Amino acid sequence: MDSGISWLAIRKHKFVHILDTPGTADLSAFVDFASIRHSAEEVSEEVSVHGPITQSQFLGSLGINFRVEALLENCTDEQAESLRSGYWRLVGEGEAPFWEGPDEQAPIGMGTRYLAMAIVNKKQGIPVPFP
Numbered sequence: 001m002d003s004g005i006s007w008l009a010i011r012k013h014k015f016v017h018i019l020d021t022p023g024t025a026d027l028s029a030f031v032d033f034a035s036i037r038h039s040a041e042e043v044s045e046e047v048s049v050h051g052p053i054t055q056s057q058f059l060g061s062l063g064i065n066f067r068v069e070a071l072l073e074n075c076t077d078e079q080a081e082s083l084r085s086g087y088w089r090l091v092g093e094g095e096a097p098f099w100e101g102p103d104e105q106a107p108i109g110m111g112t113r114y115l116a117m118a119i120v121n122k123k124q125g126i127p128v129p130f131p
Helices: 035-045 055-061 064-072 077-091
Strands: 005-011 015-016 026-031 049-054 091-093 108-110 113-122
Touching: 005 064, 035 049, 035 113, 049 055, 055 064, 055 113, 064 077, 077 108
Parallel strands: none
Antiparallel strands: 005 015, 005 026, 049 113, 091 108
């Protein structure tokens, strides 16, 4: 049976071999969500599958926007720059429009590049971040 997953390793915005110096790269995967949904529903009628939704939608539903606003109220300019950069990496799309630093360090948004899915027991209802 096909797992529906292909693994990737990314270091400094470039793809590297997945076993090239373990622990120094971010691991990611191309996931066949339709295959995973089908497999989960085939295994049990007791499960419900939610998503996929974008990482931006997922984190937005969990309140990331409110949290960032609260943190920005009580931080230094340096902390605010780091916070905005990190926020953009998580929920933005493409290069950050506010970036004023070196081009090679511009945060690249992962908000629509990554997806989230939940497989839960039907008795648990709909997980919070899913519409």
